Amino acid sequence: MSEGIKVSEAGVDVSRAADFQLALSTEWPTLKIVKEGTIDVNADGSNSITITSHGLGYAPVFMILDNGVAFTETGPGTSEFDGTPNFHSTKDNLIYNPSVATHYRGYYFIFDYDLGKVFAAPSDHATPQNSTTVSIGMKAAGRSKNIESTDGRDYTVNTDYRPWTVHLSGTTQATSDGFRLDHNLGYVPGALLFSVDSDGNLTPLQARATANAVSITFRGVQAPLTGTVAYVVLKDPIFIGA
Amino acid sequence: MSRDNGILIAAPGKKVDRSAPNELGFDSDKHTLMVKVGQEPPHADTVSYLFQSNPALPGTIGDTSQTIIATIAHNYGYIPASFGFISVKSPSTDGLSVPADSYYRSPLFIPLTGGGTQYIHYFVDNKNLYVAYRIQNRDDLSLTYVDMTGFSFDFKYYIFANPGA
Numbered sequence: 001m002s003e004g005i006k007v008s009e010a011g012v013d014v015s016r017a018a019d020f021q022l023a024l025s026t027e028w029p030t031l032k033i034v035k036e037g038t039i040d041v042n043a044d045g046s047n048s049i050t051i052t053s054h055g056l057g058y059a060p061v062f063m064i065l066d067n068g069v070a071f072t073e074t075g076p077g078t079s080e081f082d083g084t085p086n087f088h089s090t091k092d093n094l095i096y097n098p099s100v101a102t103h104y105r106g107y108y109f110i111f112d113y114d115l116g117k118v119f120a121a122p123s124d125h126a127t128p129q130n131s132t133t134v135s136i137g138m139k140a141a142g143r144s145k146n147i148e149s150t151d152g153r154d155y156t157v158n159t160d161y162r163p164w165t166v167h168l169s170g171t172t173q174a175t176s177d178g179f180r181l182d183h184n185l186g187y188v189p190g191a192l193l194f195s196v197d198s199d200g201n202l203t204p205l206q207a208r209a210t211a212n213a214v215s216i217t218f219r220g221v222q223a224p225l226t227g228t229v230a231y232v233v234l235k236d237p238i239f240i241g242a
Numbered sequence: 243m244s245r246d247n248g249i250l251i252a253a254p255g256k257k258v259d260r261s262a263p264n265e266l267g268f269d270s271d272k273h274t275l276m277v278k279v280g281q282e283p284p285h286a287d288t289v290s291y292l293f294q295s296n297p298a299l300p301g302t303i304g305d306t307s308q309t310i311i312a313t314i315a316h317n318y319g320y321i322p323a324s325f326g327f328i329s330v331k332s333p334s335t336d337g338l339s340v341p342a343d344s345y346y347r348s349p350l351f352i353p354l355t356g357g358g359t360q361y362i363h364y365f366v367d368n369k370n371l372y373v374a375y376r377i378q379n380r381d382d383l384s385l386t387y388v389d390m391t392g393f394s395f396d397f398k399y400y401i402f403a404n405p406g407a
Contacts, residue, residue, distance in 0.1 A: 004254050004267065009279050026251050026267030030274040030296045034263075038407070065323060068365070079321045079406040080365040083347055107323070107407050112264040112272070131280060140249055152278055152403030157268065158288060161276035162286070172300075190327055190398070192347070208344045221346070234393040238327045238345065238398040 010159045011131035018128040019022050019167075019185075020235040023138070023159045028121035028235065030163045031061060031111040039064075039106040041096060047198035048097035051087075051108060058114045059089045059202045061192070061232060065107040071233060082106060087196075088203040115194065115202070118170035118240050126186030168233035171196060178207070178219035186213045187237040194226075198229040205229065275402045277325065283314050285309075285401040286384040289373055292371035299387065300377050308376035311362075315370050324371060326364045329396040341371045348397070352388050360387050364399055366406060373397050 004026040008014035009122045012021045015133060019025070034054060041049050054060060066082035086098040087108075137159035143145045145154035152161055167189060172179050183189055188211040194202040207218040207225055216233065220224050251268040255361035263269065289312040291309045297309045316322060326348035330340050340350070349363030359378040364371055379389060 005251055011280065024268055024331075028252055029253070029264075030266070032264065032269065032274055033404075034272070036273075036405075063323075066407045067321075077321070078365045078367050078407075079324065080363060081325050081348060083349075084311070103396070107405065109323070109404075114264060142273055143248070144269050152276060153273075153405060156270045156273050158276070160278060160280070162279050163277075164275045164400075172275060208340070208346060210341075210344050210386075219341035238288075238329065 005155070007159060010137055010161050012129050016125065016129045018125045019123065019161065020165065020237060021128055022165070023161060023163065024157050025165070027124070029113070029119070031113050031166065031232075033109050034060070034112040035108075035110040037108060039067075039096070039104060039108055041104050043096060043098050043102045043104060045099055045101040048095050050094050051094040051199075052110070053093050054089075056091070056109050056110075056112060056114075058091050058116055059111040059196075059200050060088070061111040061115060061194070061202070062089050062094055063109045063111075064204075067105040067107060074222050079107065080119050083204040083206055085203045085205075088201050089199075090199070090201045094178060113166070113169070113232075115169055115171055115232070116200070119166065119168065121165075121167045121235070123167070123183075152191075162236075165235040166232055167235045169231060171230045173228050174218070177224040177226070178217055179225075179229065180215055180217040181231065181233060182215045183233055184214050185235070185237070188212065189216070190234040190236055190238045191216060191218075192234075193233045194230040196230050202230055273404065275400075275404055277400055281316075285316060287314075287399065289314075289397045289399065290394070291373070291397070292389040293375075293392065296389045296391045297375060303383060305377075308374045310372050310374050312373040312397070313370050314355055314372075314399065314401070316366070317369060318378055318401075318403070319368055320405060321366060321368050321407035323402040323404040324364065324366045325400040325402075326373075327398040329398070331394040331396060333393060335396065352390075360390075362397070364397065366401065371399055371401050373399065 008017040063188040064082040068078040139158040193205040195205045249270040253267040328350045329345035351361045
């Protein structure tokens with residue numbers, strides 16, 4: 001047995017908590033945010049724009065939130081996930097390269113997570129436990145943040161919050177149409193995909209997933225899914241609430 | 243009181259002082275995406291929906307209205323980060339080519355049949371998360387769209403405490 005630490009979320013017995021009910025476990029990683037910030041750029045539809053440099057030396061996992069001005073047209077004051085291929089990460093930068101002229105406003109997260117390394121976590125407990133009134137907890141504030149803050153944004157771990165944690169990650173080849181991963185979690189987990197180009201750059205990829213308690217298969221949506229694909233399978237189930 | 247003390251914990255089998263930052267089991271200097279638990283309504287949960295009839299098409303060019311399927315209050319007072327997965331339970335009576343029991347990350351664009359673009363998605367503002375169905379900025383009234391009647395799906399949403407704008 002390896003040494004490690006597990007901390008369950010508020011009200012859940014740590015010895016019986018499902019993996020995804022842990023606020024902290026050293027057995028599997030979270031997507032650590034290495035850089036985040038707003039995007040407000042004018043793209044001409046021809047030239048790429050560097051949103052930011054990250055200095056990680058590999059193309060990292062990233063997430064873009066559209067603040068209501070691009071394809072979704074929900075308007076200012078809103079936000080939603082943007083999985084379009086207009087963004088990609090390189091070993092140095094986060095790049096925006098739309099095919100049409102756009103004034104883009106959004107928010108980005110760059111995670112210190114290298115999909116070039118295969119990772120597979122154990123599956124310890126799959127069944128979630130009901131919350132009790134136990135109020136023992138733990139929290140750690142981020143740099144220069146007040147440990148007495150009531151703002152969840154100030155904490156890097158807090159038992160009142162559940163982090164997204166990684167169950168499987170890596171890179172694989174999709175052949176003919178798609179690929180399958182065995183997760184053995186006992187439920188259907190969420191997942192993120194990226195296409196990988198010959199330079200190792202990552203671009204968000206939409207896929208059709210079919211899954212059960214032990215495996216998940218990804219296929220193309222409107223065209224066959226082929227080529228090199230990077231994946232993150234989350235511990236979190238997609239059909240159980242928090 | 244704020245301090246710059248911190249905690250580093252190595253991953254199993256690793257030494258904390260020989261681990262690269264992304265190899266650490268925990269680093270109190272690094273934030274991550276986090277969902278607040280124990281909230282009502284939950285900040286991560288599943289919404290189920292069945293189109294009992296086909297939503298009306300926007301009647302004018304440029305109409306950006308949409309059909310709100312569910313509204314989930316978060317009341318953060320700021321626009322939070324968010325994410326969603328859509329699981330198709332049954333396709334529409336129009337023979338929609340997104341098979342049952344498959345899932346996708348949001349937004350889900352309905353495959354084109356008559357040139358129009360329609361999709362299921364979510365968005366958040368500083369009070370709520372909304373699950374919605376939309377005809378994309380209709381710019382040609384001659385386009386046709388899939389009849390959504392009979393289409394049912396589950397939508398798993400996440401409202402993170404992290405900022406989303």
